Amino acid sequence: MRYNREDIISTLKLRLSKKRFTHSLNVADAAVRLARHYGEDEEKAYIAGLVHDICKEIPHSEQLVMARNCGLSFTETEALAPPLYHAPAGAYYARTVLGITDEDILMAVRCHTIGRAGMSPLEEIIFLADLISEERDYKDADKMRRLAFENRDKAILEALRFQLPDVMRKQSFLPMQTVEAYNFYLQKEKENQ
Numbered sequence: 740m741r742y743n744r745e746d747i748i749s750t751l752k753l754r755l756s757k758k759r760f761t762h763s764l765n766v767a768d769a770a771v772r773l774a775r776h777y778g779e780d781e782e783k784a785y786i787a788g789l790v791h792d793i794c795k796e797i798p799h800s801e802q803l804v805m806a807r808n809c810g811l812s813f814t815e816t817e818a819l820a821p822p823l824y825h826a827p828a829g830a831y832y833a834r835t836v837l838g839i840t841d842e843d844i845l846m847a848v849r850c851h852t853i854g855r856a857g858m859s860p861l862e863e864i865i866f867l868a869d870l871i872s873e874e875r876d877y878k879d880a881d882k883m884r885r886l887a888f889e890n891r892d893k894a895i896l897e898a899l900r901f902q903l904p905d906v907m908r909k910q911s912f913l914p915m916q917t918v919e920a921y922n923f924y925l926q927k928e929k930e931n932q
């Protein structure tokens with residue numbers, strides 16, 4: 740299916756700050772490169788990358804209502820963590836406003852912050868693209884960029900190894916999906932040793 744890229748990009752421009760707009764384009768670009776590398780659907784990767792943060796600048800109270808109605812499960816633990824709302828809210832927005840019906844794209848948007856056990860290739864690509872987009876300049880960004888193209892499972896595990904303690908350090912609530920993702924990708928790594 741072809742999506743109307745121009746319409747989505749102009750909606751993003753209206754909804755996001757310049758900085759987050761650039762981030763979204765960069766994530767879409769990274770997602771396409773990962774999809775090409777791994778033989779996955781580049782169009783879906785581009786669209787999911789574009790829209791993943793589309794709700795991030797809406798007030799949390801509105802994000803929460805959208806998240807609860809995303810139709811892709813939203814847990815009470817997530818409801819305790821406002822920074823996580825934008826992902827399920829984004830899936831809701833993509834479905835109801837942008838008319839995106841592809842469940843894989845919607846799940847990729849929904850899972851991009853917290854992950855889950857057994858993500859689809861597209862979900863994994865968006866999870867990683869968000870961490871390796873061009874403007875990211877955290878300490879190990881280049882290492883993560885290399886790893887994302889070498890071994891998706893390992894890259895996700897590495898990201899979760901950083902993410903879990905970070906959530907705890909910030910005294911934020913830890914969604915079970917992230918813990919389950921960690922166990923899932925750790926088990927995969929151990930099986931491949």
Ligand SMILES: [Fe+2]
Pocket residue numbers: 791792795825826851852
């Ligand atoms: Fe996000």
Ligand SMILES: [Fe+2]
Pocket residue numbers: 762766791792869
């Ligand atoms: Fe993002």
